[in-house]
Amino acid sequence: VCSEDLRILAQPRDGLTLLEDYVDEFEELSGAGFEIDYLNENDRRAKSQADASTVGSYDVYYVDEANLPLFASSGWIVPLPGYYPDEYDYDDFDAGMRQVATYDGKQWFAPIQGGGDLLVYRTDILEAAGIEPPKTWDEYKAAVEALNDPAAGIYGTGLRGQRGSGANVWRWLPLYALHGGKWFESEDTPINIEAATAATQEYLELFQYSAPGTQTGSFDESTGAFRAGKIALLVESAPLGGMSVDAAQSQVVDKVAFLAPPAPLAGSGYAHGFAIAAAANPTDEEKACAGLFVAWSTSKEQEARRLEAGQPGELTRTSTYQSPAYVEAFGQNLADAMAATGNHTQVLFWQDPRWQELGNNWGIKLEELITGTRTDVDGAVKELDEFARSL
Amino acid sequence: MRPGTLILRAVLILAGLVVVIPLLWTLLNAFKTNADLLVGTPKLFFTPVWDNMDYVLSRRSVARALQNSLIICSSAVVIGAVLGVPAAYVIARIKNRATREAQFFALSLRFMPPVAVAIPMMVIWISLGMYDSRIALIVTYLTITISITIWLSVPAFERVPIAVEEAARVDRLGPYATFFRVALPIARMQVLSAIAFSFILVWNEFLLALMLTTSKAKTLPIVASEMSQLGMNVPWGILNAAVVLLSLPPLILLALVGRGMNTAFSKKSPQD
Amino acid sequence: MATVECRSVRKSYGEHEVISDFSLSIEDHEFVVFLGPSGCGKSTILRMVAGLEDITGGDLMIGGRRVNDLDPGDRGIAMVFQNYALYPHMSVRENITFALERAGETKDMIARRLAPVVETLGLQVYLNRKPTELSGGQQQRVAIARAMIKTPEVFLFDEPLSNLDAKLRGHLRVEIARLHKELRSTSIYVTHDQLEAMTLADRIVLMNAGRIEQMGTPEEIYSRPATLFAAGFIGTPGMNFFNLVASGGKLTDGEISIDAPFPLSERPVTVGIRPGAISLVRDGMPGAIPAIADRDEFHGETRLLSLTAGRQSFMVAVPASVRVAEGEQVFVSLAPDQLHLFDTESGARIDA
Amino acid sequence: MATVECRSVRKSYGEHEVISDFSLSIEDHEFVVFLGPSGCGKSTILRMVAGLEDITGGDLMIGGRRVNDLDPGDRGIAMVFQNYALYPHMSVRENITFALERAGETKDMIARRLAPVVETLGLQVYLNRKPTELSGGQQQRVAIARAMIKTPEVFLFDEPLSNLDAKLRGHLRVEIARLHKELRSTSIYVTHDQLEAMTLADRIVLMNAGRIEQMGTPEEIYSRPATLFAAGFIGTPGMNFFNLVASGGKLTDGEISIDAPFPLSERPVTVGIRPGAISLVRDGMPGAIPAIADRDEFHGETRLLSLTAGRQSFMVAVPASVRVAEGEQVFVSLAPDQLHLFDTESGARIDA
Amino acid sequence: MNRGRSLPVVFLGPALVVLIVLALIPTIYAINISLQNRTLSAPDSDYVWFANYIALFSDARFLNALWVSLKWEVISVSLTMITGIGLGIAMFEAASPRWRNILCFLFIIPVLLPRVCAAFVWKFAVHPLYGSVTWPVRALTGQTPDVLASPNSALFTVAFVDVWQWGLFFAVIVLKLLESLPPQPIEAARIDRIKGWRVHRYITLPMLKLPLISLTLVKAIESLRSFDLVYVMTRGGPGISTETLDMYAYSQGFIEAGRISYASSMAVIMLVISILMFSTIWKRIGT
Ligand SMILES: Nc1ncnc2c1ncn2[C@@H]1O[C@H](COP(=O)(O)OP(=O)(O)OP(=O)(O)O)[C@@H](O)[C@H]1O
Ligand SMILES: Nc1ncnc2c1ncn2[C@@H]1O[C@H](COP(=O)(O)OP(=O)(O)OP(=O)(O)O)[C@@H](O)[C@H]1O
Numbered sequence A: 001v002c003s004e005d006l007r008i009l010a011q012p013r014d015g016l017t018l019l020e021d022y023v024d025e026f027e028e029l030s031g032a033g034f035e036i037d038y039l040n041e042n043d044r045r046a047k048s049q050a051d052a053s054t055v056g057s058y059d060v061y062y063v064d065e066a067n068l069p070l071f072a073s074s075g076w077i078v079p080l081p082g083y084y085p086d087e088y089d090y091d092d093f094d095a096g097m098r099q100v101a102t103y104d105g106k107q108w109f110a111p112i113q114g115g116g117d118l119l120v121y122r123t124d125i126l127e128a129a130g131i132e133p134p135k136t137w138d139e140y141k142a143a144v145e146a147l148n149d150p151a152a153g154i155y156g157t158g159l160r161g162q163r164g165s166g167a168n169v170w171r172w173l174p175l176y177a178l179h180g181g182k183w184f185e186s187e188d189t190p191i192n193i194e195a196a197t198a199a200t201q202e203y204l205e206l207f208q209y210s211a212p213g214t215q216t217g218s219f220d221e222s223t224g225a226f227r228a229g230k231i232a233l234l235v236e237s238a239p240l241g242g243m244s245v246d247a248a249q250s251q252v253v254d255k256v257a258f259l260a261p262p263a264p265l266a267g268s269g270y271a272h273g274f275a276i277a278a279a280a281n282p283t284d285e286e287k288a289c290a291g292l293f294v295a296w297s298t299s300k301e302q303e304a305r306r307l308e309a310g311q312p313g314e315l316t317r318t319s320t321y322q323s324p325a326y327v328e329a330f331g332q333n334l335a336d337a338m339a340a341t342g343n344h345t346q347v348l349f350w351q352d353p354r355w356q357e358l359g360n361n362w363g364i365k366l367e368e369l370i371t372g373t374r375t376d377v378d379g380a381v382k383e384l385d386e387f388a389r390s391l
Numbered sequence B: 001m002r003p004g005t006l007i008l009r010a011v012l013i014l015a016g017l018v019v020v021i022p023l024l025w026t027l028l029n030a031f032k033t034n035a036d037l038l039v040g041t042p043k044l045f046f047t048p049v050w051d052n053m054d055y056v057l058s059r060r061s062v063a064r065a066l067q068n069s070l071i072i073c074s075s076a077v078v079i080g081a082v083l084g085v086p087a088a089y090v091i092a093r094i095k096n097r098a099t100r101e102a103q104f105f106a107l108s109l110r111f112m113p114p115v116a117v118a119i120p121m122m123v124i125w126i127s128l129g130m131y132d133s134r135i136a137l138i139v140t141y142l143t144i145t146i147s148i149t150i151w152l153s154v155p156a157f158e159r160v161p162i163a164v165e166e167a168a169r170v171d172r173l174g175p176y177a178t179f180f181r182v183a184l185p186i187a188r189m190q191v192l193s194a195i196a197f198s199f200i201l202v203w204n205e206f207l208l209a210l211m212l213t214t215s216k217a218k219t220l221p222i223v224a225s226e227m228s229q230l231g232m233n234v235p236w237g238i239l240n241a242a243v244v245l246l247s248l249p250p251l252i253l254l255a256l257v258g259r260g261m262n263t264a265f266s267k268k269s270p271q272d
Numbered sequence C, D: 001m002a003t004v005e006c007r008s009v010r011k012s013y014g015e016h017e018v019i020s021d022f023s024l025s026i027e028d029h030e031f032v033v034f035l036g037p038s039g040c041g042k043s044t045i046l047r048m049v050a051g052l053e054d055i056t057g058g059d060l061m062i063g064g065r066r067v068n069d070l071d072p073g074d075r076g077i078a079m080v081f082q083n084y085a086l087y088p089h090m091s092v093r094e095n096i097t098f099a100l101e102r103a104g105e106t107k108d109m110i111a112r113r114l115a116p117v118v119e120t121l122g123l124q125v126y127l128n129r130k131p132t133e134l135s136g137g138q139q140q141r142v143a144i145a146r147a148m149i150k151t152p153e154v155f156l157f158d159e160p161l162s163n164l165d166a167k168l169r170g171h172l173r174v175e176i177a178r179l180h181k182e183l184r185s186t187s188i189y190v191t192h193d194q195l196e197a198m199t200l201a202d203r204i205v206l207m208n209a210g211r212i213e214q215m216g217t218p219e220e221i222y223s224r225p226a227t228l229f230a231a232g233f234i235g236t237p238g239m240n241f242f243n244l245v246a247s248g249g250k251l252t253d254g255e256i257s258i259d260a261p262f263p264l265s266e267r268p269v270t271v272g273i274r275p276g277a278i279s280l281v282r283d284g285m286p287g288a289i290p291a292i293a294d295r296d297e298f299h300g301e302t303r304l305l306s307l308t309a310g311r312q313s314f315m316v317a318v319p320a321s322v323r324v325a326e327g328e329q330v331f332v333s334l335a336p337d338q339l340h341l342f343d344t345e346s347g348a349r350i351d352a
Numbered sequence E: 001m002n003r004g005r006s007l008p009v010v011f012l013g014p015a016l017v018v019l020i021v022l023a024l025i026p027t028i029y030a031i032n033i034s035l036q037n038r039t040l041s042a043p044d045s046d047y048v049w050f051a052n053y054i055a056l057f058s059d060a061r062f063l064n065a066l067w068v069s070l071k072w073e074v075i076s077v078s079l080t081m082i083t084g085i086g087l088g089i090a091m092f093e094a095a096s097p098r099w100r101n102i103l104c105f106l107f108i109i110p111v112l113l114p115r116v117c118a119a120f121v122w123k124f125a126v127h128p129l130y131g132s133v134t135w136p137v138r139a140l141t142g143q144t145p146d147v148l149a150s151p152n153s154a155l156f157t158v159a160f161v162d163v164w165q166w167g168l169f170f171a172v173i174v175l176k177l178l179e180s181l182p183p184q185p186i187e188a189a190r191i192d193r194i195k196g197w198r199v200h201r202y203i204t205l206p207m208l209k210l211p212l213i214s215l216t217l218v219k220a221i222e223s224l225r226s227f228d229l230v231y232v233m234t235r236g237g238p239g240i241s242t243e244t245l246d247m248y249a250y251s252q253g254f255i256e257a258g259r260i261s262y263a264s265s266m267a268v269i270m271l272v273i274s275i276l277m278f279s280t281i282w283k284r285i286g287t
């Protein structure tokens, strides 16, 4: 199928490192090898944008929920159907992720990683305080407040403060949705001002109980704090689940349990995956080759290998979550939670090329509010509204 | 000893520690697991693991990037020196308006924000069909190496006594031979450190390398970017290992030209 | 043949003319010293001869050939610089042989020529040292060796001893004289130290403000200075000057009066006399001039008295054994044949 | 009271002892000159007196007070440095008044003290210039002005004239002498130029290798040098030395032989005689020594002949009018009363 | 006299030609882009002439970045110079030659580290939960200080790392400068009853005025490229309180919006301001 080695621009992941070990397998399958260049998330985004808009030197791009609309609408990538071999069973991917990979009614990438949110909590702390694992948002808030005990080095929760559509805004999105917020319901109402205000206030209130470092931190800081045993409970992206039961990464392995996000909070769906580049694959044949790579690299076999290698954060297929191997590796509790959380997952951000600009803009304001550089929530929301209108 | 001296010594020791401790700490951290790293009380004693180093060293990209970095930086530095050192000599020896302007022009190249240069350079190299080639990066880096070499070598040549060059002329040396046989050898230590400094600047260059390479010509700082993230995590252990790896070449360079580096910025001439 | 000839040589830096119309002819084997106060243009001329400085106008001939446009290396000269200008990155040996190597001499040849030079200057033990590891005097000898080995037709020295201390200066002065006696190369030597000039020169070219003030053997210049400037510049301690008026066979300022050595028309003259040509005499000697002693300086063999007679102050050299108290009155007499007369206005010497 | 007294002062740099057991007492108003070859420790002692160098052992008293541990600024001294050490970034006026300003003197006071100093040294027109815009001599005067304005009890000079040319050096030497006569401050002056030492000093301290070789007035040292070293060091041109053996009222080396000035036991002696104490005589004079002329140097008033007699080479100062051809044979006689005898081994003077 | 007249041209010519070509082309290109409305996502663009520049001056983030850049220049340059001069003098006064060598060697190391590395080293060191620098505070007070979270301390923390790299390096240079001074004026000052730090205040530093000014100039130029440091440590945050001009231009051009024309116009403004500022200073110290 392939005549030349494929070049892929990606973000470093254990799963991809593992994938590289099987380059021979792909070569046998397709007739060509592949080579992956890695950059960290921000550099990858900057680089892939610049590359796609100019040289087009990569056959496969790593795209994520945030830049899918931009890549798709700019014609930098091509939709999967037609180039994604049927035998790889696209529909087996987690429903939430598939939803994220959809733009303008088409499927654009095969997820490598993604999911919704999990409620992760410390069994020992909750037990000691006699608090039941929260099922609802109100219970959750009460638990956070009750368990916050800085003097003992335990903080109620962990949030993300760092600016960015994928950072602080990401954790704020479920609250916005909770208060009924939507993006661009019509031309005149780009955002729901009341919902945004309420969500922001609630987010800021919760931040009182958030561990230090998270005010300017993101996923890494809050989950790090949790894994270091500083946090009682939090709602975070699903990969935290697997990480927190990995002894190499966590100090609280035996003291954690998992639940779906407390109702009626929605999980903030996200997904990263491989998409076929348009510029570097002008012919159908080349597109087919790239498509084969996308499919092969996200296949069930690869998932099984990842699972075996203990990489729970990079599983994307429902069949995997339900497999006995998964339960054996991570316990029934996490398997159940993962299965349950899919129903909560939604696309909460604005699926549009301008989302990043909008999200980042809001991220800055949100960060200013969190760090106390500014205090006027109303003003900030109004500015967001104005900015959204200007887009 | 006067109390003032004691205080000054304390300050100096403190400053020395501020250099040493973070570096040793980083070295130490390169051998810790994340679990040993992410603890409230920093651990001095732990079971060292080679995993981080192994991860860094076993990456295919690291070996290639190391090779690229070495080739690209040394080429840019060598060409920059070949062009810049003679130019600095002329600027140092012939004092007129033109050379003064040339000197300032060389300095002013440092004003160009890399953000502004990146896109044009990208387009130029694409249209020349040389995008993602070592040559493209070498040529781009020439602005940095030439201008820094000129800037720091001018004082080195100014310190060569004119009389020695005149003696050389009396010894039948033409201007070229005077430069190569007399001026350059006399100023060599300081010129070397100027060149070393330009090496360090390009060795650490990030933005242009990010924009002008994809894989073939990728340099080490780009690989460091790769290692500053793994999944959704910052892999601190690996990152520390990468810092150690990336810092080694400049430190080796320091050890090699340390003496010259010391004198590069002093004003003493070799004949004082 | 290694004569050096300057024919109306001129030098300007931009607008500023430093040397104007300088003519001088130096014979083969001659040792010429350029002497003059700082800034008078000595180095400039030397550097023009060497080819280190462009010649603005006129002709420079070396060995009868016009060399105005020749490179320094092609003029058959060797130069010893004021601060040695050794190559700091080369060993003493390399410093000395560098020019020969450049000229493509064989190793053998170089070794053969190096030996006597090193021997003459006593540099054997230093051959492998770097210049920074030598004392000033040793460095100077290396500089001379470097010039010597080229067996140049013309040797140029630009104040080669001025950076050394008095003792060493005296020592190397003798050495340079000896060397010239051996090698007999035409030499031009620039200095502002008159003792160097007098002891070394076959001929002194006394310069002032870019012009030649007087030219001649040391004795000529010392005993018959052509101008007031020359008279004042040469001799330590310096010549005494009296501004007097010639009238009726006498030279007088109203208070003191001396016999004119030869008939003079009535006009202001400056009379010069060296401190050694004045002697203390007993009161009553005819022509004795009364003077008050201000101060005396012990110089070893002699003692230098500062005296005041009327409006004139002057110095007298007396044997060290003579003691004069401060404020004491003494009588002096001037040796009439040792009077130098100059026209006060033009400064020119007046002869009988 | 501003006497200076060193009591067994010692100074070591690490292991290396530079000054050992140096004792000297300087009276009020005295002008003492430290004279000695380079590296003998002159500067070191001066700097210990100034407080710029720690004292390793012994006591230093200024005005009767032990000052070993006093800061330089508190010792009531002022110092003039070899290369002036002016503050290059300050104008001449600021250079001179800086110390007073920092000491918190009023503007008025400073102006009043500045005026006479500036007047004395003739610095009025330069007050607003920077040091780099002055000639060496002018800079030196500023350095002296800076010291003077502090009206110190002790003036220290470290080779203040050595960077100047001969003419200027002579001029400033006189000026310093005049100044000392006016101010009468106790002064210590370091130099290796014997002319400076002889003309300025009330008392010369002749040093060698960290010890005092001889101490006395210039005349004493010149006419009765206590050691071989002192004899050789003082006097230009230097003393001639003959290594002879005393035997039977004669001093001889087998080829030449002179009468001993006083009876001596048989032993090797070194005879010193100054070039001026040797005279050319006609052949046949009793005691005349035949010698061959090697070379002569014209020195103005005199001419210095290098002669060789048997194994001995020596210099003779003759009047400039005497001409001797190279290689000519001459006869010399030594003035017996001007012979200096030294024990060849110990170098100590032998007196009758 | 005739041999080698060509040297100035042969030596200076190629370097200048290469530099001019390499500098001019991107600059002209950048100016050209800045007059258009190019974005990365749209292939077409039109000339909008000065619209980008006009827009800049009503862009609060740009004005903020301008202000932050100015603050950054002042803080980083002055702290670097103070540290450099202070430690330089301290070494001069209180360290033996042996110690001077050791300290000089140490003080040069930080500037050799890639800025990204230096940033990571310190970012981790001041981490509120795991940092080694913050640990004593944690251990003693139980507080978890997050210096990168507050606008003021964030800028100063980044500046600290900058000073760690450059200030220590400058200390070495200042020491070398001090050592190259003639000792006599300092001794003369001691005799003039000037003691301690006043010697430096009144004598040595004024004597070193010119080299110190040119050091300041060099630092000011290097401070313009604070991008890597800010990028790693704060990404311009918290809020936009450490977002310098080049950081903002990079975000606009590549991270957030891909508005390369807009970013280019910012870069052009930076270029113009710095050339104007530095050439006046350069002319000033040249005379
Ligand atoms: N490059 C130059 N530009 C302008 N004027 C110069 C230059 N070089 C020398 N001069 C001037 O030419 C004159 C003669 O200088 P020169 O160096 O020949 O003097 P000198 O007699 O050697 O003095 P010294 O004894 O101080 O060395 C001086 O007035 C000097 O100012
Ligand atoms: N800082 C030092 N460390 C070690 N030895 C020193 C130091 N300073 C001076 N000396 C030694 O002390 C001795 C005396 O030095 P000093 O400077 O007093 O000599 P000097 O008589 O002033 O000579 P000169 O006439 O050359 O100035 C010399 O042998 C010198 O090498």
Ligand SMILES: [Mg+2]
Pocket: C042, C043, C044, C159
């Ligand atoms: Mg000269």
Ligand SMILES: [Mg+2]
Pocket: D042, D043, D044
């Ligand atoms: Mg001395």
